[in-house]
Amino acid sequence: MKILVTGFEPFGGEAVNPSIETVNRLPDQIAGARIIRLEIPTVRGKSLQVIEEALRRHDPDVILCVGQAGGRAQISVERVGINVDDFSIPDNEGNQVTDQPVCPGGPDAYFVTVPIRAMAERIRARKIPAGISNTAGTFVCNHVTYGVCHMIATKYPGKRSGFIHIPFLPEQVAEKGGTSQAGAPSMSGEMMVEAMCAAIEAIVDTSQ
Amino acid sequence: MKILVTGFEPFGGEAVNPSIETVNRLPDQIAGARIIRLEIPTVRGKSLQVIEEALRRHDPDVILCVGQAGGRAQISVERVGINVDDFSIPDNEGNQVTDQPVCPGGPDAYFVTVPIRAMAERIRARKIPAGISNTAGTFVCNHVTYGVCHMIATKYPGKRSGFIHIPFLPEQVAEKGGTSQAGAPSMSGEMMVEAMCAAIEAIVDTSQ
Amino acid sequence: MKILVTGFEPFGGEAVNPSIETVNRLPDQIAGARIIRLEIPTVRGKSLQVIEEALRRHDPDVILCVGQAGGRAQISVERVGINVDDFSIPDNEGNQVTDQPVCPGGPDAYFVTVPIRAMAERIRARKIPAGISNTAGTFVCNHVTYGVCHMIATKYPGKRSGFIHIPFLPEQVAEKGGTSQAGAPSMSGEMMVEAMCAAIEAIVDTSQ
Amino acid sequence: MKILVTGFEPFGGEAVNPSIETVNRLPDQIAGARIIRLEIPTVRGKSLQVIEEALRRHDPDVILCVGQAGGRAQISVERVGINVDDFSIPDNEGNQVTDQPVCPGGPDAYFVTVPIRAMAERIRARKIPAGISNTAGTFVCNHVTYGVCHMIATKYPGKRSGFIHIPFLPEQVAEKGGTSQAGAPSMSGEMMVEAMCAAIEAIVDTSQ
Numbered sequence: 007m008k009i010l011v012t013g014f015e016p017f018g019g020e021a022v023n024p025s026i027e028t029v030n031r032l033p034d035q036i037a038g039a040r041i042i043r044l045e046i047p048t049v050r051g052k053s054l055q056v057i058e059e060a061l062r063r064h065d066p067d068v069i070l071c072v073g074q075a076g077g078r079a080q081i082s083v084e085r086v087g088i089n090v091d092d093f094s095i096p097d098n099e100g101n102q103v104t105d106q107p108v109c110p111g112g113p114d115a116y117f118v119t120v121p122i123r124a125m126a127e128r129i130r131a132r133k134i135p136a137g138i139s140n141t142a143g144t145f146v147c148n149h150v151t152y153g154v155c156h157m158i159a160t161k162y163p164g165k166r167s168g169f170i171h172i173p174f175l176p177e178q179v180a181e182k183g184g185t186s187q188a189g190a191p192s193m194s195g196e197m198m199v200e201a202m203c204a205a206i207e208a209i210v211d212t213s214q
Numbered sequence: 215m216k217i218l219v220t221g222f223e224p225f226g227g228e229a230v231n232p233s234i235e236t237v238n239r240l241p242d243q244i245a246g247a248r249i250i251r252l253e254i255p256t257v258r259g260k261s262l263q264v265i266e267e268a269l270r271r272h273d274p275d276v277i278l279c280v281g282q283a284g285g286r287a288q289i290s291v292e293r294v295g296i297n298v299d300d301f302s303i304p305d306n307e308g309n310q311v312t313d314q315p316v317c318p319g320g321p322d323a324y325f326v327t328v329p330i331r332a333m334a335e336r337i338r339a340r341k342i343p344a345g346i347s348n349t350a351g352t353f354v355c356n357h358v359t360y361g362v363c364h365m366i367a368t369k370y371p372g373k374r375s376g377f378i379h380i381p382f383l384p385e386q387v388a389e390k391g392g393t394s395q396a397g398a399p400s401m402s403g404e405m406m407v408e409a410m411c412a413a414i415e416a417i418v419d420t421s422q
Numbered sequence: 423m424k425i426l427v428t429g430f431e432p433f434g435g436e437a438v439n440p441s442i443e444t445v446n447r448l449p450d451q452i453a454g455a456r457i458i459r460l461e462i463p464t465v466r467g468k469s470l471q472v473i474e475e476a477l478r479r480h481d482p483d484v485i486l487c488v489g490q491a492g493g494r495a496q497i498s499v500e501r502v503g504i505n506v507d508d509f510s511i512p513d514n515e516g517n518q519v520t521d522q523p524v525c526p527g528g529p530d531a532y533f534v535t536v537p538i539r540a541m542a543e544r545i546r547a548r549k550i551p552a553g554i555s556n557t558a559g560t561f562v563c564n565h566v567t568y569g570v571c572h573m574i575a576t577k578y579p580g581k582r583s584g585f586i587h588i589p590f591l592p593e594q595v596a597e598k599g600g601t602s603q604a605g606a607p608s609m610s611g612e613m614m615v616e617a618m619c620a621a622i623e624a625i626v627d628t629s630q
Numbered sequence: 631m632k633i634l635v636t637g638f639e640p641f642g643g644e645a646v647n648p649s650i651e652t653v654n655r656l657p658d659q660i661a662g663a664r665i666i667r668l669e670i671p672t673v674r675g676k677s678l679q680v681i682e683e684a685l686r687r688h689d690p691d692v693i694l695c696v697g698q699a700g701g702r703a704q705i706s707v708e709r710v711g712i713n714v715d716d717f718s719i720p721d722n723e724g725n726q727v728t729d730q731p732v733c734p735g736g737p738d739a740y741f742v743t744v745p746i747r748a749m750a751e752r753i754r755a756r757k758i759p760a761g762i763s764n765t766a767g768t769f770v771c772n773h774v775t776y777g778v779c780h781m782i783a784t785k786y787p788g789k790r791s792g793f794i795h796i797p798f799l800p801e802q803v804a805e806k807g808g809t810s811q812a813g814a815p816s817m818s819g820e821m822m823v824e825a826m827c828a829a830i831e832a833i834v835d836t837s838q
Contacts, residue, residue, distance in 0.1 A: 078397075079287065079387070079397045079398060079399040079400065080387065080397040085504070085506070086504050086530065086531060088501070088502050088531060088533075088556065089533075090501070090533075090556075092554075104539075105539060113529055113530065113531075114502065114529065114530070114531045114532055114533045115502060115504060115529075115530045115531030116530055117504075117505075117506075117530045123520075123521060129388075130388040130389075132388075133384055133385035133388045133389075134384055134388055135384055135387040135388045135397050135398075135400055136388065137397055138508075140504065140506075140557045140559065140560055141556045141557035143556065144556055176341055176342050176343055176401075176405060177341035179287070179288065179343040180337075180338040180340075180341045180342055180343045180344070181338075181341075189286075189287050189288040189343050189345055190287060190343075191287040191399030191400075192287065192343055192399075192401075193384075193400075193402075194401075194402045194404070194405055196402070197384060197402055293712070293714070294712050294738065294739060296709070296710050296739060296741075296764065297741075298709070298741075298764075300762075312747075313747060321737055321738065321739075322710065322737065322738070322739045322740055322741045323710060323712060323737075323738045323739030324738055325712075325713075325714075325738045331728075331729060346716075348712065348714075348765045348767065348768055349764045349765035351764065352764055494813075495703065495803070495813045495814060495815040495816065496803065496813040545804075546804040546805075548804075549800055549801035549804045549805075550800050550804055551800055551803040551804045551813050551814075551816055552804065553813055592757055592758050592759055592817075592821060593757035595703070595704065595759040596753075596754040596756075596757045596758055596759050596760065597754075597757075605702075605703045605704040605759050605761055606703060606759075607703040607815030607816075608703065608759055608815075608817075609800075609816075609818075610817075610818045610820070610821055612818070613800060613818055
């Protein structure tokens with residue numbers, strides 16, 4: 007079994023993106039599955055092209071994308087991608103669109119095809135906060151969630167895909183400084199790597 | 215130099231309290247200062263008695279108390295303790311009081327006497343989210359913040375004291391489960407220990 | 423033009439539900455459209471049955487459902503309903519299901535067919551906080567958002583539908599009391615009625 | 631009985647400040663007490679000078695200051711002012727200070743001398759969300775909370791003072807627009823006026 011795991015380059019003025027940091031630290035094998043790591047651009051359209059090239063080259067059984075959800079406190083396993091791009095900030099090539107479809111003519115949404123509940127539970131069993139999320143937003147993360155589902159549904163039958171949102175790294179929040187008593191939530195890089203391994207184990211389990 | 219560092223026993227239905235977990239993992243020496251670890255009860259009055267006994271036994275230069283602030287995302291170095299007990303939940307012996315003084319006849323508040331800004335900055339320099347907080351609440355954490363300041367001001371001149379609030383541990387949040395996409399923020403135990411070491415280094419630095 | 427506007431009975435231990443309170447205060451005519459008010463049960467399945475009966479009796483052009491989103495601060499115009507019931511609390515007849523479809527065999531989601539951006543902008547033009555939301559949750563509100571879209575798509579072509587989430591009423595929050603400095607957000611009943619009128623005006627406008 | 635009620639001019643890029651808007655709409659008499667309305671600058675030092683001039687001119691029995699707490703959802707009756715100015719943004723004359731005393735040589739804090747619990751309860755009895763707050767921050771609102779207490783304690787014995795934080799007005803949030811489902815909480819101007827009347831009634835009651 008082969009799993010393509012993608013992470014994004016930094017965006018929104020951040021120096022790092024915890025998603026690619028985490029993906030790059032995954033081992034080559036998890037629960038017997040071969041892990042293929044891929045960095046993708048935080049850009050409308052181009053992110054999907056880079057994934058499709060890797061999909062053709064590696065022919066993975068599962069595509070699992072990871073993205074930063076600044077402000078969320080726990081690992082969130084996304085349930086659904088919707089057919090809309092509605093960017094409140096520009097992506098890394100300056101695209102900022104309002105209420106445009108990810109894939110013109112596609113269905114309104116796709117549920118992901120990885121076992122979201124088992125993944126969240128497996129992560130929590132490792133004592134790491136996790137839950138199911140019902141919105142991946144309308145920026146590039148949702149673009150990829152929906153786009154990969156559509157790609158598979160229309161061209162690569164039999165493959166499965168999913169999306170996991172992860173919090174800021176502590177260093178991202180620490181750099182923001184300030185005296186507010188709350189501040190944005192974060193999660194250590196080690197914990198994020200462990201959470202990803204747990205999620206992937208759940209995927210492998212349900213494939214057997 | 216001797217520093218008495220206290221942590222609380224669990225309260226509010228939690229199985230663990232990150233404060234005593236963290237305190238128990240501190241090394242015996244930090245930046246040349248001797249660390250004395252102490253567990254204190256989450257109880258009005260009694261918490262201060264246990265601290266005063268340790269204060270007499272060990273004669274520390276600094277008393278640094280640590281408590282859990284569930285819902286906060288970062289290490290918060292408290293600036294001030296106020297002379298009020300206003301408990302929205304009972305303490306561990308069932309005391310639940312409204313608008314009562316911590317120390318009848320005491321001043322309305324005390325600023326802590328450890329270097330709060332240097333402590334927060336030193337923690338952030340280790341890439342750990344931290345900030346100054348202007349309220350320690352009105353439960354046992356504030357009771358201890360104020361009470362120790364008053365104890366020192368009235369009976370043990372020359373000593374210094376402070377209070378640090380720390381977030382939930384990831385395991386506390388993970389056990390709560392749920393499908394909410396947000397969840398409560400948490401911080402890894404390792405990071406909390408490192409943050410405490412950084413804070414104590416800042417205290418030692420400003421003592422020289 | 424006829425618009426069926428529905429509100430829910432109270433649920434989750436609340437004495438009132440701002441949605442039916444607001445719906446019951448709407449005038450009989452808004453921007454020339456006839457308004458038909460309907461209370462629906464906060465119950466899986468039955469909520470949709472009651473709507474379908476009213477749909478047959480009144481033959482409205484638009485079905486606009488309203489629900490309470492406790493914790494949200496502004497009027498949120500929902501973009502999408504998803505084909506999942508995942509109830510973290512029981513509905514008013516004790517149903518509590520996990521990851522069940524709203525309509526077995528239906529598509530994963532439907533975008534609503536009212537002009538969400540114009541509705542949100544029209545509300546904000548009245549100086550009332552409003553925005554587009556990308557998740558109606560997975561409780562009865564989403565059940566109805568999805569279910570009505572599916573009903574129309576499969577049986578009542580040409581009709582349109584939408585869903586609006588509104589905050590708590592101030593009285594709901596005031597009764598909770600407490601000394602927290604934050605508390606849950608709320609919105610006055612008058613303002614909610616005005617927001618609904620503005621939203622309906624936007625629907626009527628785009629129908630001409 | 632005479633009550634001086636102050637509100638601030640706008641700051642932080644806002645076009646209006648709900649505090650002066652609310653104060654200007656208070657009636658001339660509340661529960662038999664004469665109300666004197668005063669706008670004060672959002673400026674360190676100068677805000678207190680303007681209050682002291684009015685205090686000398688009108689000789690009020692109570693000074694009740696009102697300020698905007700953007701992000702808070704309910705009326706918060708402040709318990710305490712602390713002797714620190716720690717501005718995360720500049721005030722309206724460009725002053726931005728770190729950890730400076732409001733009044734050099736003053737005590738660390740003052741509890742306000744109006745009946746905070748009765749005030750919060752009276753507001754809630756009108757079905758308006760309200761609570762006691764234990765921090766007025768460290769910007770000009772706290773500056774005034776502390777400064778007026780100190781002024782009274784040192785020069786005008788027998789007078790009483792307090793501070794109330796109020797949320798954003800709906801129009802302030804509506805103008806920010808955006809598609810976030812949450813947004814900042816707000817409260818209608820009418821409700822804020824009614825809350826202030828209730829708070830003042832509680833003050834008058836406890837003076838008899």
